[in-house]
Amino acid sequence: MRQVGLVRWLGRDRLWRTRLNGWALFVDPGPQGGRPASNGRSAGRAVPVASPVVSSSPPFKAPVGTRDVLPPESRRWEAMLTTFATIVEAAGYGLVQSPLFEDIEVFRRIGEGTDVVGKEMYDFVDRGQRHVALRPEGTAPVARAFVQHRPATPWKAWYATPCFRYERPQAGRYRQHHQVGVEAIGSPDPDLDVEVITVGRDHLAALGLRRVTLLLNSMGTRADRTRYTEALRGWLEDRRGHLAEEDRDKIATHPMRVLDSKRPATRAATGDAPRITDHLSDEAGAHFERVQAGLASTGTDVVLEPRLVRGLDYYTHTTFELVSSALETAQSTLVGGGRYDGLIESLGGPPTPGIGFGSGIERVLLACDAEEALPAPEGAVQVFVVDVAGGEAARDLSIELRRAGIGAERAFDARSMRAQMKAADRSGARVALIIGEQEEVDGTVAVRSLLGDERSQVAVPRQKVVAHLGELLA
Numbered sequence: 001m002r003q004v005g006l007v008r009w010l011g012r013d014r015l016w017r018t019r020l021n022g023w024a025l026f027v028d029p030g031p032q033g034g035r036p037a038s039n040g041r042s043a044g045r046a047v048p049v050a051s052p053v054v055s056s057s058p059p060f061k062a063p064v065g066t067r068d069v070l071p072p073e074s075r076r077w078e079a080m081l082t083t084f085a086t087i088v089e090a091a092g093y094g095l096v097q098s099p100l101f102e103d104i105e106v107f108r109r110i111g112e113g114t115d116v117v118g119k120e121m122y123d124f125v126d127r128g129q130r131h132v133a134l135r136p137e138g139t140a141p142v143a144r145a146f147v148q149h150r151p152a153t154p155w156k157a158w159y160a161t162p163c164f165r166y167e168r169p170q171a172g173r174y175r176q177h178h179q180v181g182v183e184a185i186g187s188p189d190p191d192l193d194v195e196v197i198t199v200g201r202d203h204l205a206a207l208g209l210r211r212v213t214l215l216l217n218s219m220g221t222r223a224d225r226t227r228y229t230e231a232l233r234g235w236l237e238d239r240r241g242h243l244a245e246e247d248r249d250k251i252a253t254h255p256m257r258v259l260d261s262k263r264p265a266t267r268a269a270t271g272d273a274p275r276i277t278d279h280l281s282d283e284a285g286a287h288f289e290r291v292q293a294g295l296a297s298t299g300t301d302v303v304l305e306p307r308l309v310r311g312l313d314y315y316t317h318t319t320f321e322l323v324s325s326a327l328e329t330a331q332s333t334l335v336g337g338g339r340y341d342g343l344i345e346s347l348g349g350p351p352t353p354g355i356g357f358g359s360g361i362e363r364v365l366l367a368c369d370a371e372e373a374l375p376a377p378e379g380a381v382q383v384f385v386v387d388v389a390g391g392e393a394a395r396d397l398s399i400e401l402r403r404a405g406i407g408a409e410r411a412f413d414a415r416s417m418r419a420q421m422k423a424a425d426r427s428g429a430r431v432a433l434i435i436g437e438q439e440e441v442d443g444t445v446a447v448r449s450l451l452g453d454e455r456s457q458v459a460v461p462r463q464k465v466v467a468h469l470g471e472l473l474a
């Protein structure tokens with residue numbers, strides 16, 4: 001029997017699981033577009049509500065920087081999640097679901113000086129006086145779960161999750177965005193870096209994206225990074241006057257971020273800045289070379305980008321991004337990731353290396369739009385039951401069909417034949433099953449094709465209709 005697209009591809013259990021994953025995680029991030037109060041104590045807190053009043057204000061809309069995802073667009077989300085789950089599970093990654101909010105200290109370990117933590121977090125004090133935050137990203141929660149449960153290593157986890165960042169909304173940048181990602185915890189082996197990067201690359205390729213470049217860098221060990229940061233700070237101090245004014249404060253706090261600046265004055269002044277890859281220890285250099293050799297050997301093209309710093313503080317050794325040339329540069333990163341060999345320890349665990357990536361679902365779909373990839377898959381409705389003889393047949397037959405694995409929809413409210421046939425056309429079904437008074441008397445169902453202009457019709461005995469459709473739709 002024909003099974004519709006995703007179901008046939010994955011099997012029902014997996015589809016359902018993926019659905020749960022993607023869909024059950026959507027939460028309301030707080031008051032409409034509301035900035036968390038500066039003391040972080042009001043956002044998300046329940047406030048006593050007066051009895052309902054009729055309001056003359058405009059109807060509610062999704063909060064600023066958030067979006068509703070409705071069919072048929074949501075079917076592309078399902079397809080994307082399914083593709084991702086298939087690829088990462090084939091590489092041994094298992095789904096991890098952890099809470100959307102954590103003790104704020106978990107996220108502070110990402111780096112207090114980063115924008116994500118310092119400026120963009122949705123945090124609040126809950127009714128039990130616990131200071132918590134909605135997750136701005138997926139790595140810290142997985143690392144916290146690792147420390148708590150101590151699974152056998154390497155522990156290979158994947159997730160699909162909303163993330164919350166109070167950013168300035170624009171196309172491809174939202175206050176609630178969604179990521180799929182993986183984290184592989186417990187092995188320093190550079191071949192694991194190659195695996196993680198190729199999984200991300202293969203995911204984008206499986207969606208049909210071609211205009212994608214892999215940018216690669218190494219941040220070295222923590223000690224390399226500290227040594228390099230000092231050298232760079234001195235170099236930048238000497239050129240302070242040439243940098244864009246907005247970037248000058250970063251010399252003291254985050255000199256490496258100056259290199260990441262998109263401002264023309266800063267870019268011009270830092271063209272020949274010292275490169276971190278020239279300051280790597282032997283250990284970090286050997287690691288980086290092995291990663292490059294692995295990518296070359298598996299046919300993955302790489303652009304070395306010594307300015308690739310990334311916006312989170314936990315990175316060591318490999319950092320990488322997969323960037324789309326089909327999107328505006330400011331939002332063109334589809335996948336970002338790297339190693340974080342100190343994060344687990346900073347969360348109270350034993351020294352344990354880790355590597356992973358996160359990929360923004362909205363951005364990936366924007367890139368798919370730009371490249372005309374991943375069209376919305378067909379809906380799952382194959383048959384539409386049209387009943388103008390009281391509705392009992394539609395009620396019973398649609399349930400019988402679904403139980404037999406045939407997607408079935410019907411009209412409600414005793415609508416006219418014309419209205420039901422219109423609904424059948426809109427539903428995407430291939431076949432209408434029509435039950436009128438004559439069919440009711442004869443114990444038959446009229447099976448009518450809805451494809452093209454040809455509306456051929458045959459009468460089939462009611463008892464045989466499921467078997468007949470099984471063959472017709474196969």
Ligand code: HAM
Binds near residue numbers: 179333336
């Ligand atoms: P990230 O680069 O901050 O890294 O985010 C990962 C991806 O999420 C970005 O490359 C982008 O596609 C998407 N993204 C981020 N912010 C937004 C936004 N405001 N609106 C839309 N999309 C956005 C991380 O989050 C790390 N946890 C990645 C990682 C995992 N590193 C190691 N393991």
